[in-house]
Amino acid sequence: MDPHIIIRTAHKTYCGANWHWDSRLQSGDIRLGYNLWYVAKGRGLLETPGGPFELRRGDCFLLRSWEEHLGTSVREDPVVVSWCCYDYFDARGRRLDPGKVRIPQRHRFLPETVFFESLMDRLIEAYQEAPDGPQPVQWLQSALNEVEQQDSRIRTLQGIDLEHAELIDLICRNIRENPGRKFRIPQLAAKSSMCIDHFIRVFRRHKGMTPGDYIVDSRIEAARGLLQFSTHNISQVAELLGYRNVYAFSKQFKERTGKPPTHYRGRKG
CATH class of the missing domain: 1.10.10.60 (Homeodomain-like)
Incomplete structure (x- = not known):
């Protein structure tokens, strides 16, 4: 049976000029699962286990929430991030180990931003209106499908x-x-x-x-x-x-x- 998704939280964060994010300071279930993390505006730096990334609008990450991430903003152009923490569970409500689910790679750049930003906005609004309803998960799945399609396009560009x-x-x-x-x-x-x-x-x-x-x-x-x-x-x-x-x-x-x-x-x- 296919795993089902549970969203832990979803927000749009307007990071200030002095923004510093240290994922090690987070606690509870938010340190489990995955974080679809999209830069909607601004510039900054995100340090990940895969190396540092200079942030710009269109950067999209599939972060593993249990890993260490450090983020900062460029003071003159603070980052705005749309993000959604979620996880996969089996039919009995047991959290699935990472090895049992297929997760996209950590980073890609989405050159066409309007459609994806709209998906993330709808996901966040749906979650805030009805956190346990079906619509937030549907919007998340649409966003993840777009991520996988972009990854596929990157793989075929060599042709x-x-x-x-x-x-x-x-x-x-x-x-x-x-x-x-x-x-x-x-x-x-x-x-x-x-x-x-x-x-x-x-x-x-x-x-x-x-x-x-x-x-x-x-x-x-x-x-x-x-x-x-x-x-x-x-x-x-x-x-x-x-x-x-x-x-x-x-x-x-x-x-x-x-x-x-x-x-x-x-x-x-």
Whole structure:
């Protein structure tokens, strides 16, 4: 029988400039099991048994809670971490030994942040609303599936021509830096010297999504930043990002994030 998951706790932590985390100071059940630990914002350093990692937005860890971890923030850009401590149990409620469950590797970088951040936000909100309900575990499983898919993409990257990968990375950077521009798939394919179908296949294999989805996610990520940190109203944000009207923008924004644009208006995190 497959093991079942129990979530011990889930939170979003806004670490201060003087943040220091020493996992050895934690006690109780939180020192057991696993910790899905995602950097949503900021910079810092995390020391793990596998070596030190310089933290940036998109870093995702599957920490073994019984191991030693030491974390610090960059004072000028404090870290924001979404995290969930959980464990695996058998049908009789007995905790499973680590050797009896398949756990992903400790670290990966998630280059496309909007979708995963949305999963973590929904997981944390569901846990806070109903800690013992089924929804928190469902959101956690969705997040873990995304982690495993990213790990799989990393393993298959060696099968992609290096020149093609570099071209796609360049195109993606252009999309992220110009989220309001009307990008056309045929033009992007031509710039990569590929036919449209081949371009879409290579892009999906390299980025884990279609070019169209990447363009939309880049717009939504830019929109969240504008809603949180600028004085633009929602209609102005929609116009800046190339939407035909505020209704189309609001609909797509909610489809992608699970929240209306008003949810992020003026929220600093």
